[in-house]
Amino acid sequence: MRVSRINHFFRKVGTTQIRYRWPILAILLVITVICSSGLADFALSRGEEGWFGDSDEITINTKKYEQVFGNLNGVGVLLVKQGDGDVFSEDILNVIDKIGTRLQDEIPFANRLTSIINVNIPVGNEEGFEIVKPYENGIPSDSAELAKARALVMRGNEKTNALINALVSDDGRETWISLSLHPFEGKELEEKFEGDVDEVNLAIGYKLMEIMESDEFQNKDYKLYGGGIPFDSACEDRYEIPEYGIRVLCSVGVMLLFLALFLRNFFGVFVPAITTLSAIASVFGGMALFGVKADSTLVTLPVVLGMALAVGYSVHYINMFKLQFRRTGIRKESAIKCIEECGWPVLFTVLTTMASFISFLFVDMKPLVWMGKAAALVVLAIYLYVTILIPILLSFGKNGVPDTTSKDGATKLDKVFSAWSDLVYKRKWHFIVAAALIIAAFIPGMFKITAQLDYLSISGDKVPYVQEIKKMLKTKLGNQYSYSIMISFDEEGAFKKPENMKALLELEDYVGSLSLTKWSGGKPRVTSATSILKEMNRALNEGKDSLYAVPEDEYVLAQLMELSSIEMREDFSETMDEEFRITEVSVDMTQFATEEALQNMNALKAKLAELFPNAQCTLLGDMIRYSEMSNRIVFGGLKSFGFSLIIIAIMLMLAFSSFKLGIIGMIPNVAPVILVGGVMGYFDFALDFSTVTVMPLVLGIAVDDTIHLTTHLKVRYEECGSLSRAMEATFREIGASMFLTTLILCAMFAVYLFSPLRFLMVLGLLIIVGLSSALLADYTITPALLQVSKPYGKEKEKA
Secondary structure, three states: OOHHHHHHHHHHHHHHHOOHHHHHHHHHHHHHHHHHHHHOOOEEEEEEEHOOEEEEEEEHHHHHHHHHOOOEEEEEEEEOOOOOOOOOOHHHHHHHHHHHHHOOOOOOOOEEEOOOOOOOOEEEEEEEEEOOOOOOOOOOOOHHHHHHHHHHHHHOOOOOOOEEEEOOOOOOOEEEEEEOOOOOHHHHHHHHHOHHHHHHHHHHHHHHHHHHHHHHHHHOEEEEEEEEEEHHHHHHHHHHHHHHHHHHHHHHHHHHHHHHHHHHOOOHHHHHHHHHHHHHHHHHHHHOOOOOOOEEOOHHHHHHHHHHHHHHHHHHHHHHHHHHHHHHHOOHHHOOOHHHHHHHHHHHHHHHHHHHHHHHHHHHOOHHHHHHHHHHHHHHHHHHHHHHHHHHHHHHOOOOOOOOOEEEEEEHHHHHHHHHHHHHHOEEEEEEEEHHHHHHHHHHHHHOOOOOOOOOHOOOOOOOOHHHHHHHHOOOOOOOOOEEEEEEOOOOOHHOOHHHHHHHHHHHHHHHHOOOOOOOEEEOOOOOOHHHHHHHHHHOOOHHHOOOOOOOOOOHHHHHHHHHHHHHHHHHHEEOOOOEEEEEEEEEOOOOOOHHHHHHHHHHHHHHHHHOOOOOEEEEHHHHHHHHHHHHHHHHHHHHHHHHHHHHHHHHHHHHOOOOHHHHHHHHHHHHHHHHHHHHHHOOOOOOHHHHHHHHHHHHHHHHHHHHHHHHHHHHHHHOHHHHHHHHHHHHHHHHHHHHHHHHHHHHHHHHHHOOOOOHHHHHHHHHHHHHHHHHHHHHHHHHHHHHOOOOOOOOOOO
């Protein structure tokens, strides 16, 4: 394929573009106004709940759970006593009562409140037993009555009292005030929140914050910590969303600074800036018009990428125009010439970059799919706006006088790069060997890469709410992660059978032995219907601790379960359905360590299959969601990178009509990916929802300079027939542009390096490593390999 023929086609495009510049500008303006109007409806999707689609198995299982037990997620406040005493003083009990009342009265979708104020305790008496609430008659002032109520709540020890180290710590200094939630559905969801679950979570989380931070509960005698998915979503919205905005604004500042520094005129700053903002506004506004929400965590990536690419493409066009204008002094001709020279390589780079992001459509996770679509559309929009606006606007104005002071209009910097090509030509084997050694050194690091989805580790210690969560985790009752096990039989009354209840008890013991299960005091944080049955059985047997157990006799067990479902209805219904065939086990975790969690989950699945061969066992909640996210990120990332690699390689081969040239073009672009992988492995930068985007992104952008280099080189080779002369001319004409575009890209992503969010800092660092090494490869490996392999055939004349 002769590139000169393609350039001739783009010359025709340029000629038409300049001839009809006013109608084209008018059409583009109308499109921009229409699409940008959608920004009024722009919205963000927050939290991990939205990572899975409605047809996903995790979403389906969650809905099944909610049909039986209500909302899988709730909210809570952990109160930790400061100084002397415990939570059973009159003042603290009044605080707990007031917090509970406000939670129930003010939080949307509030269901059942649980605290030491209103907890149900079965107590044996002469008539059998009764259900007692320690503070049913109000919070007493009398010290004897306070002590009596405390003794009732704290009776026995953690082995014989389900409340100890679950609802209240064994030292009495910590306690949870928990609120379960109704499923987010029905009239309230539609009327108050327009069916938007994200808005419900935010409203609940912010209301919880408002309650905790109100003057009423600011006291040095206690410390309050919030918990639950809605609370986490509100924290993310409060602390992280503004941080994303700061990074974008910083990127805009960097973009304007570099445009002013390198292009040194008002036009060079104003036009690329307007072009960039118009393109990004059109894409995000257009997506909002179709009701597509942007993912809050990844929203900055397409924006910063779009700005960086817009500047890069603009620099190529503007520099080429300036070069041609210095040669001819004719403005319209120079604008057409820059389209002729830049049209094909820029289009090709756009196609390869889009291919790298389209590959994310194969990752079965909504945020990454959104990011892939958004980034691909932004790249396309940036291309259209740059290639239409820049040449047209450059064509306006007066003609000039050709510059006869320098060869072919070259600047001093252009001559430096021209001299560099001669050095590479003479030392080609030195560069090839050095590159091979560096790549070999980084390959082992790629095998050290692990996956990590512990949000606390990913976010880092500089974020205020992460600092609070880590303080909470140091308390006896504090926890961040949990999961649920739902066991479902087809047969009604299945759990009235002793063998199934025995299996449930064995399951609890097994879950307690798993490495990530949290222990408080002397027992694991595992909750199920068995604790209620044990309490009821003891109460029915004169309060004997020796009978704090689940009966083994089938008749006694069946009667006890019926009685518990009536007398302890609210508590029992949270763990067992009315037909006694579906039960739920809740487990708190110490942390989320990805590899360890996967091992725990696989071991648990095997144990469930062993204990309940005739039941359907479902795992839900944090561990399951994050484990599945980890699997999809790892395999999806590999699939995305593999797709990008294959598609870009095929595109290079087709574009250059040469298998050899396609392979040569891929070598310097795979090298930066290997360097990024090595850095991740050696410095323990794990794969997560952000870093998984780096390798396809680097590959998609890195190939841009390779395309510019090889395309220009082929054109010049077709003109002169000498590879060395063609290389010298190519570096003189586009060497500086390659450097400037990569420098601007790196500078714009460098704004991430100063973010308190660790995952943004790591993302910026890896992208900079990848892009800078890709540029270095194109200055060294690519020309060296081209000179050694001679993909254009035998030279027509000697160098």
